[in-house]
Amino acid sequence: MARSNFIMFDWAAKRLLRQKSNFVVLEGFLSALLGEAIRIERILESEGNKEDSEDKFNRVDMLAENSKGEMVIIEIQNNRELDYFHRMLYGTSKVITEYISEGDSFAIIKKVYSINIVYFDLGQGNDYVYHGLTEFRGIHTNDVLQLSANQQKQFVHKEVGRLFPEYYVIRVDEFDKKAVTPLDEWISFLKTGDIPEDAKAGGLAEARERLRRDSLSREEQRIYDAHLEALRYQRSVIQTGLFEGHEKGIDEGIEIGIKKGRMEGREEGLKEGIERGLKSVAERALKDGMSPEAVMKLTGLTREEISSLI
16 A cells, blocks of 8 residues: 555545534535535434554444435445345444434435445446435336325435435445546546546545645644554455465365375276277177177167278
8 A cells, every 4th residue: 555645545434534624525426426415414423433543444434414414324334244235234224223212203214325435346347336215116017116196295206216225336446437427527536546637526625735744734644644554454464365265275275186186087097998998809700690780789889980990
């Protein structure tokens, strides 16, 4: 992980982006991802934020409320987790239940966006950004269930599924192309920690000014460097595990291949022995005057194989 002049987004989310003066950076990222102008009203307290670098395998959570009263969960995950999708589900469920009180109308349940920035290969797919939402579709008619006219006026949506949480998964390590869209520019920053001079995505110009590493105090730089070292250690552990697993797989593959080769060799040798034996029987039968047709029935050899022996 090369040193950048700019602070990595995960550390900035933990500290700097919580300041109201820096909301513009976060707003630029969310606007590029969600495809609409986003304004952050406030950052809410969220569990899972640890203040020191000893949590080498931590996740960084940010919970924000936008100008429409919607909730935005941002989770940055460096550690490989098989049950990460379940964690996403738990996160949205927890936010929904935390922000409704007993006796409240269900109509006040807030829309939730779950944005997950992951630095490992989550799931299987060819893209680097995935969007998940709920859809109610008729099993007989295949139509999408719509809200009633009165519901549309109250909830400002047309489809029922739009009331439910939406999920975004950004698989940072899968991004390997030139940044051509605002979202690409943001993902490039998430991956490299660098912001080109010609970056045009909203929020990145402000990030160049406000997320400079040299703007940190000496103590903050010490903490930040410890954070980077924790990430290096974590990735080293993961890569070592993958390498050892790869080597073990090769060794096991070679062993299986040898065993299979021996078996196939025995089978091939047996097959060739039987074939030679049948041809030998056929040659003797032909010499004794048996007709080719009779030899074919006796040995099971083809007419062409019998003809080659005459």
